[in-house]
Amino acid sequence: MKMRPTIKYEADRVRGFGREIMSVPGCEQLESCIQCGTCSGVCPLSIYMDHTPRQVMALTRADFKNEVLRSRTIWLCASCYACTVECPQEIRITDIMYELKQRAIHEGIYPKRFPIPILAHDFSEMVKKNGRITEMLLVIKLFMKTSWLAALGNWRLGIDLIRTGRFSLVTERIRHHGDIARMMDAVDGKKGPSA
Amino acid sequence: MKYSYFPGCSLKGLGRAYEESLLPVMKHLGVELQELDDWNCCGATAYMAVDEVKACVLAARNLALAEKSGLNQVMAPCAACYLVLNKAKHYFHDYPAIKATMDRALDAVGLHYSGDTPVRHPLDILLNDVGLEAIKQKVEKPLTGLKVATYYGCQIVRPYATFDDQYNPTTMDRLMEALGATVVRYPLKTKCCGGSLTGTLPEAGIRLVYILLNEAQKRGADCIATVCPLCQFNLDGYHAQVKAQYGDVLVPTVYFTQLMGLAFGLPDKQLGLNRAAVPFKWRPTEALPATAPVPA
Numbered sequence: 001m002k003m004r005p006t007i008k009y010e011a012d013r014v015r016g017f018g019r020e021i022m023s024v025p026g027c028e029q030l031e032s033c034i035q036c037g038t039c040s041g042v043c044p045l046s047i048y049m050d051h052t053p054r055q056v057m058a059l060t061r062a063d064f065k066n067e068v069l070r071s072r073t074i075w076l077c078a079s080c081y082a083c084t085v086e087c088p089q090e091i092r093i094t095d096i097m098y099e100l101k102q103r104a105i106h107e108g109i110y111p112k113r114f115p116i117p118i119l120a121h122d123f124s125e126m127v128k129k130n131g132r133i134t135e136m137l138l139v140i141k142l143f144m145k146t147s148w149l150a151a152l153g154n155w156r157l158g159i160d161l162i163r164t165g166r167f168s169l170v171t172e173r174i175r176h177h178g179d180i181a182r183m184m185d186a187v188d189g190k191k192g193p194s195a
Numbered sequence: 196m197k198y199s200y201f202p203g204c205s206l207k208g209l210g211r212a213y214e215e216s217l218l219p220v221m222k223h224l225g226v227e228l229q230e231l232d233d234w235n236c237c238g239a240t241a242y243m244a245v246d247e248v249k250a251c252v253l254a255a256r257n258l259a260l261a262e263k264s265g266l267n268q269v270m271a272p273c274a275a276c277y278l279v280l281n282k283a284k285h286y287f288h289d290y291p292a293i294k295a296t297m298d299r300a301l302d303a304v305g306l307h308y309s310g311d312t313p314v315r316h317p318l319d320i321l322l323n324d325v326g327l328e329a330i331k332q333k334v335e336k337p338l339t340g341l342k343v344a345t346y347y348g349c350q351i352v353r354p355y356a357t358f359d360d361q362y363n364p365t366t367m368d369r370l371m372e373a374l375g376a377t378v379v380r381y382p383l384k385t386k387c388c389g390g391s392l393t394g395t396l397p398e399a400g401i402r403l404v405y406i407l408l409n410e411a412q413k414r415g416a417d418c419i420a421t422v423c424p425l426c427q428f429n430l431d432g433y434h435a436q437v438k439a440q441y442g443d444v445l446v447p448t449v450y451f452t453q454l455m456g457l458a459f460g461l462p463d464k465q466l467g468l469n470r471a472a473v474p475f476k477w478r479p480t481e482a483l484p485a486t487a488p489v490p491a
Contacts, residue, residue: 025290026247044387048399076399079240080387081353085361094354101244115395116244123241127253131235133204139394154394156435160472166209175233179304183252186303187296 014065021060026095033057039083039093049073053083053093069104075116115146128181131174136167199266200228203237203276210424212467216452217272219465224325231260237276252300254283259306268313274423278350280314316351318366319358327373335460336479337375344381344416348426352385367451374458379414383407388426393433404429405437408444417477419448431472447475
């Protein structure tokens with residue numbers, strides 16, 4: 001049995017993390033969280049989480065960066081916005097979850113081979129290259145990177161998609177696909193090649 | 196009535212039955228749609244997790260293209276696209292720093308977005324621009340006897356309730372009743388289908404799908420009507436996994452536009468009804484009499 005402390009150490013805090021998150025557009029209201037737990041109550045996925053949304057709010061505000069970014073919770077959020085709508089303090093919890101996901105991806109501290117960050121990453125790469133998503137290519141790529149076994153478990157779904165004419169591997173691409181990369185470079189403050 | 200039409204990636208891929216049924220139905224009602232030229236990915240849920248500002252920039256290109264097209268309004272049928280395009284618009288108005296980034300990125304590709312273009316869902320257009328009376332007049336084969344569970348999912352009512360009630364939306368209920376169908380009470384109408392978790396974390400995602408299907412069956416629904424390509428994909432595509440874990444719950448899931456097409460008497464082939472893994476076999480039996488019967 002693995003022994004874990006039941007209280008948190010001051011030393012585990014990363015000073016300023018909470019402030020940093022609360023300075024992001026959409027995340028300001030976190031400061032006013034009253035820890036009522038409404039978010040955890042309405043969340044359809046909280047039963048699978050290691051920390052409930054209420055706990056993630058408290059941990060974030062109290063600077064427990066590592067604990068939050070390593071939590072399964074942020075990857076279980078399906079962006080259904082139930083918590084955001086119900087929160088009596090009007091905290092945009094879904095947007096805070098998005099921000100935490102971004103930090104975790106950026107710092108590379110999500111569980112290895114965990115499919116959701118891989119999906120998010122491949123999705124953005126495909127959009128940058130083609131401007132659109134070819135769903136089947138994205139799904140196949142995901143399975144190749146994560147688990148062949150999971151793909152085999154979904155064989156019925158694959159057959160159904162072929163049978164109903166929805167299995168298409170033809171790459172969708174916009175005419176001005178160079179525009180997407182140029183816009184992304186402009187966001188990053190890069191000059192980029194002249195148009 | 197003419198609108199700029201933003202299909203989104205799903206309506207060209209896994210959700211093609213949505214587009215296949217939406218276009219003829221809108222045409223039948225005299226709504227003109229012009230597909231947005233060279234549209235790109237809306238910025239979607241998965242992109243939001245990578246970079247929210249970049250997701251807004253992707254959405255902004257579409258909004259700028261829509262303005263450039265000269266058509267004042269954009270119709271976005273996919274729930275995720277609808278949300279992201281609206282969210283980008285909110286951010287554009289609420290956060291000067293994000294607006295500046297959006298402006299800079301659009302400038303790099305010679306586009307401009309003023310922040311006006313309304314982004315609207317087909318349900319909104321059908322109820323508020325076309326009107327239920329005009330829709331009723333087009334019904335040739337009423338859906339009499341069909342029991343429908345209307346399922347709205349998350350993102351057309353949350354977080355922005357733009358044209359319907361956030362907790363108990365009724366636009367699709369009223370539409371289905373106008374087509375002659377019976378709407379069953381379905382308290383889970385805005386509960387989450389699990390989104391992409393069905394694929395990435397099936398133990399959690401499949402359970403949410405099961406809960407939705409099981410409730411529809413318990414309420415005696417012949418089908419679930421949906422407005423979102425991902426909801427349709429999840430509720431229709433994962434029956435084998437649901438069966439393996441919880442037992443068979445074979446309720447078919449169709450797009451609301453497919454039911455509209457059936458009521459309008461459009462041929463099955465135009466409605467993408469062959470696209471579902473769990474086939475929807477119910478068909479309206481009798482056509483309305485062409486003229487009212489004359490008393491002898």
